[in-house]
Amino acid sequence: MRTTVEQVIRTRGLTKSFGSTRALDGVDLTVGRGEVHGFLGPNGSGKSTTIRVLLGLLRKDGGEATLLGGDPWHDAVALHRRLAYVPGDVNLWPNLSGGEAIDLLGELRGSQDTARREELVERFQLDPTKRCSAYSKGNRQKVAIVAGLAADVELFLLDEPTSGLDPLMETVFQDVVREITTAGGTVLLSSHILAEAEALCDTVSIIRAGRIVESGSLATLRHLTRTTLHVTTREPLDGLDTTPGIHDVVVTDAGHTASFEVEADRLGAVIEHIGQHGVVALTSAPPTLEELFLRHYGDELAALNRNGAGTDVAGRRSRHARGEAGR
Amino acid sequence: MTAFTGTWRLVRLALRRDRIILPVWIVSIAGLAWAVMASYEVTVVTEADRISTAMFSAGNPMARVFDGPASGTDLGAMALVEGWKVLAILGALMSAQAVVRHTRQDEETGRAELLGSAVVGRHARLTAALVVTFGANLVLAGVVALAIAAPSDFGWSGALAEGMAAAGIGWVFAGVAAVGAQVFSTARGANAMAAGSLGVAFLLRAVGDLTGEVTEDGLAVTSSWPSWLSPYGWGQQVRPYYQDNWWIAALFVGLTVLLVAVAFTFTNRRDVGSGMVPVRSGPAHAPRGLLSSFGLAWRLQRGILVVWLVGLAIFGAVFGSLGESVEDYILDSEGMRELLEAIAPGADVVEIYYTFVMAIIGIAAGGYAVQALLRMRAEEMSGRVEPLLATATGRHRWLAGHVLIAAVGTALVLLGAGLAGGLSYGAASGHWADGIADLTAAAAVQIPAALALAGFVVAVFGLLPRWAGPITWFALAAALVMGQLGTLFELPRWMLDISPYSHVPLVPAEDFAAAPVVWLSVTALSLGALGFAAFRHRDLAIGA
Numbered sequence: 001m002r003t004t005v006e007q008v009i010r011t012r013g014l015t016k017s018f019g020s021t022r023a024l025d026g027v028d029l030t031v032g033r034g035e036v037h038g039f040l041g042p043n044g045s046g047k048s049t050t051i052r053v054l055l056g057l058l059r060k061d062g063g064e065a066t067l068l069g070g071d072p073w074h075d076a077v078a079l080h081r082r083l084a085y086v087p088g089d090v091n092l093w094p095n096l097s098g099g100e101a102i103d104l105l106g107e108l109r110g111s112q113d114t115a116r117r118e119e120l121v122e123r124f125q126l127d128p129t130k131r132c133s134a135y136s137k138g139n140r141q142k143v144a145i146v147a148g149l150a151a152d153v154e155l156f157l158l159d160e161p162t163s164g165l166d167p168l169m170e171t172v173f174q175d176v177v178r179e180i181t182t183a184g185g186t187v188l189l190s191s192h193i194l195a196e197a198e199a200l201c202d203t204v205s206i207i208r209a210g211r212i213v214e215s216g217s218l219a220t221l222r223h224l225t226r227t228t229l230h231v232t233t234r235e236p237l238d239g240l241d242t243t244p245g246i247h248d249v250v251v252t253d254a255g256h257t258a259s260f261e262v263e264a265d266r267l268g269a270v271i272e273h274i275g276q277h278g279v280v281a282l283t284s285a286p287p288t289l290e291e292l293f294l295r296h297y298g299d300e301l302a303a304l305n306r307n308g309a310g311t312d313v314a315g316r317r318s319r320h321a322r323g324e325a326g327r
Numbered sequence: 328m329t330a331f332t333g334t335w336r337l338v339r340l341a342l343r344r345d346r347i348i349l350p351v352w353i354v355s356i357a358g359l360a361w362a363v364m365a366s367y368e369v370t371v372v373t374e375a376d377r378i379s380t381a382m383f384s385a386g387n388p389m390a391r392v393f394d395g396p397a398s399g400t401d402l403g404a405m406a407l408v409e410g411w412k413v414l415a416i417l418g419a420l421m422s423a424q425a426v427v428r429h430t431r432q433d434e435e436t437g438r439a440e441l442l443g444s445a446v447v448g449r450h451a452r453l454t455a456a457l458v459v460t461f462g463a464n465l466v467l468a469g470v471v472a473l474a475i476a477a478p479s480d481f482g483w484s485g486a487l488a489e490g491m492a493a494a495g496i497g498w499v500f501a502g503v504a505a506v507g508a509q510v511f512s513t514a515r516g517a518n519a520m521a522a523g524s525l526g527v528a529f530l531l532r533a534v535g536d537l538t539g540e541v542t543e544d545g546l547a548v549t550s551s552w553p554s555w556l557s558p559y560g561w562g563q564q565v566r567p568y569y570q571d572n573w574w575i576a577a578l579f580v581g582l583t584v585l586l587v588a589v590a591f592t593f594t595n596r597r598d599v600g601s602g603m604v605p606v607r608s609g610p611a612h613a614p615r616g617l618l619s620s621f622g623l624a625w626r627l628q629r630g631i632l633v634v635w636l637v638g639l640a641i642f643g644a645v646f647g648s649l650g651e652s653v654e655d656y657i658l659d660s661e662g663m664r665e666l667l668e669a670i671a672p673g674a675d676v677v678e679i680y681y682t683f684v685m686a687i688i689g690i691a692a693g694g695y696a697v698q699a700l701l702r703m704r705a706e707e708m709s710g711r712v713e714p715l716l717a718t719a720t721g722r723h724r725w726l727a728g729h730v731l732i733a734a735v736g737t738a739l740v741l742l743g744a745g746l747a748g749g750l751s752y753g754a755a756s757g758h759w760a761d762g763i764a765d766l767t768a769a770a771a772v773q774i775p776a777a778l779a780l781a782g783f784v785v786a787v788f789g790l791l792p793r794w795a796g797p798i799t800w801f802a803l804a805a806a807l808v809m810g811q812l813g814t815l816f817e818l819p820r821w822m823l824d825i826s827p828y829s830h831v832p833l834v835p836a837e838d839f840a841a842a843p844v845v846w847l848s849v850t851a852l853s854l855g856a857l858g859f860a861a862f863r864h865r866d867l868a869i870g871a
Contacts, residue, residue, distance in 0.1 A: 052713075052867075052869060055716075055717050056716075057713060057716060057717065057866070057867045057869065058866045058867065058869070059864070059865075059866055076716075076721070077719050077720070077721045078719075080717060080718055080719045080720075081719040083717075085714065085717035087710070087713055087714055087717075089710060090714075091709050091710040091711045092711065093623070093626075093627065093711060094512070094513070095626075096609065096613075096617075096626070097608065097609030097610055097611065099609070099610060099611040099612050099613065100609060100610060100612070100613040100614075100617055101613075102613075103612055103613035103617075103618060104613055104617055104618060104622075104623060105714055105715070105718055107613070107618040107619070108618075108619070108620065108715065108718035108719060108720045109718040109719055110718075110719050128611040128612075129608040129609055129610065129611045130608055130609070131607070131608065131609055133512065144714065147714075157717075
């Protein structure tokens with residue numbers, strides 16, 4: 001049981017509309033202290049709007065929102081001393097140098113760690129003397145990341161922070177985030193790059209059309225998905241098609257080799273079944289976050305495929321998604 | 328693919344984007360032209376009226392400085408001498424802004440890069456912007472001619488000549504903006520260069536018209552050479568309904584071709600996104616002074632302030648030095664003295680002149696206030712304010728930095744112009760003490776009015792952020808029109824009273840009155856407070 005103090009972010013039924021567009025349609029988001037919480041969803045699903053409501057930049061229409069135990073709208077200034085924010089789309093003052101922008105943002109927050117700042121500038125290979133107008137998108141992003149991650153604060157709100165970084169810098173970014181959590185910081189990391197979330201996050205929330213559709217630890221969520229098995233047996237496999245919990249069976253080599261997907265709660269029974277046929281080789285692939293994601297967006301993909309030229313893979317996934325929805 | 332590939336598509340895109348703004352400009356300008364003509368038809372009726380009005384315009388140095396060279400007794404000619412400033416200033420601004428909007432502004436926002444990656448030649452964007460702007464000016468010429476000639480019996484000859492002059496100055500300033508868009512890396516810089524050039528053009532012809540000679544019949548003025556250096560002056564030398572000098576069209580076209588050629592040469596020498604001036608590198612660490620919300624506001628605002636300080640000081644100095652000549656001209660003419668005595672009994676001619684000058688400088692300082700405060704809107708729209716307000720910087724603190732600088736800046740700009748005017752008058756006349764005291768006082772009484780306008784901008788920024796730009800620029804334009812043409816249009820008192828500038832005591836021509844100054848200050852503070860309260864309670868405008 002967590003006490004409320006340990007919940008760094010807590011929203012219940014959060015709503016926000018822009019004109020007739022409902023951007024947030026009842027967001028329930030909980031982030032506990034010390035977590036790296038992945039906030040996943042495609043563009044336009046409400047990630048940035050949620051974060052901006054949490055920052056008090058936008059005013060919620062309805063629902064509750066608590067940040068570090070305070071009200072994000074009324075206590076904005078006091079709360080902002082305790083958090084750092086890295087926006088996804090970074091716009092900086094064209095006539096300031098990158099170093100000036102970093103120092104300015106750090107000073108205004110009131111908690112810049114100077115040594116850490118120098119270290120991060122070095123690690124991200126940023127030239128702080130360049131004017132912001134001369135930076136590429138990736139370098140503007142680095143300015144915001146250094147300014148945010150050099151802060152000595154409890155909470156980091158990172159809104160698609162790596163969208164302009166090259167893979168090398170992304171690795172550096174992941175290292176730095178791990179250092180932050182080791183030091184006890186809490187991170188809300190919004191992203192649509194699933195590999196990044198898988199590499200960093202303990203817990204995730206998936207947002208879709210302004211609503212959280214799935215939330216929990218990666219381990220729990222993976223439980224909801226299927227494991228892919230590839231198996232070779234001495235005796236020909238039989239009865240796979242009729243075994244409950246098995247999907248998408250492909251049998252080759254006169255029944256000696258098969259690959260298929262197994263629902264998590266059927267895994268034990270299936271292993272027992274194939275064990276009776278004398279297993280020669282067995283590989284299993286754990287479910288990825290991508291599959292988790294597709295469960296919720298699969299029908300949109302299917303709609304896209306109906307309209308355009310469908311591919312086999314996507315077709316299989318949309319069947320997959322419908323199958324899940326039927327459970 | 329040539330350098331011009333894709334121009335036609337971009338023209339259609341620009342027309343689509345400007346489908347509201349350009350017609351609004353054109354109809355407003357033509358509407359004002361029509362209003363000036365109509366008011367002359369009503370107020371100047373008899374032959375004797377016309378002769379005395381023409382003699383007054385020709386002999387009165389103030390009319391020569393602010394309106395232009397008198398051009399005989401034809402009603403149409405007289406009306407257009409007075410109406411030209413509306414056509415010229417608004418037409419030039421319409422054109423310059425249109426060109427900048429489709430060139431430098433697109434580069435600043437990154438739209439140009441997107442377009443540049445499509446099948447679009449290197450010169451296509453500038454060409455399309457110029458094609459649209461030149462076309463808009465031709466339409467403006469037609470609509471203006473129609474507005475002048477159709478409802479009246481002035482006839483078409485002068486109306487068409489005036490239309491040509493309006494389009495001519497529009498073309499020239501489209502060219503100026505095209506050059507500015509290559510030289511400066513921001514839309515603000517390019518627009519400022521066009522506005523500054525317009526100010527210089529106005530000054531040149533003010534000197535040329537003041538130092539010109541009255542013709543023998545006393546009904547017209549032959550301008551001296553400085554007027555011929557100014558495209559603003561050329562428009563006046565067209566002399567509609569007096570001489571209809573169509574050959575001046577060649578001057579307009581010639582200068583436009585030259586400017587466009589310069590702009591295209593510059594486009595060949597620079598990359599998309601950058602200006603002609605290379606970007607220097609900056610310090611790796613922020614200096615102490617930058618490290619606050621106010622420090623950042625100062626860094627963002629100081630350039631605008633310096634430009635306006637210098638610009639209006641020059642303006643004040645030029646008009647200050649002319650004060651001495653104004654006195655000479657009046658002393659030369661017995662008739663003029665009697666006329667002025669009839670308008671403002673007991674008042675000193677030079678003092679009336681300075682009251683007029685400061686009324687214009689007061690509105691110009693309002694222009695500074697609007698520009699400086701709209702910088703906040705630009706910061707908000709570009710998303711640059713978002714990371715700031717996500718720090719421990721409160722909204723009020725952020726707002727206060729910009730508002731403080733704009734308010735103090737407005738006062739400084741006015742006092743600077745007054746002081747420069749006083750010093751140059753003192754240098755020309757030897758009346759140092761009088762000149763400095765009178766002009767500084769005349770500038771100081773404008774401060775509360777300009778601040779009331781500034782308060783209005785803050786209120787609109789808080790309450791109606793989406794419309795902040797159009798509403799506040801319109802308010803400034805309305806104040807200018809009411810101040811310059813309100814009496815001519817015989818606008819009702821209540822309408823004139825909306826403009827804060829209508830309440831400014833006419834120092835030094837009349838005595839100082841405290842009540843209006845107090846009320847203007849209270850208005851400024853209340854509107855400002857309203858804006859602060861509203862900004863605290865609204866969403867930030869951020870691309871969702």
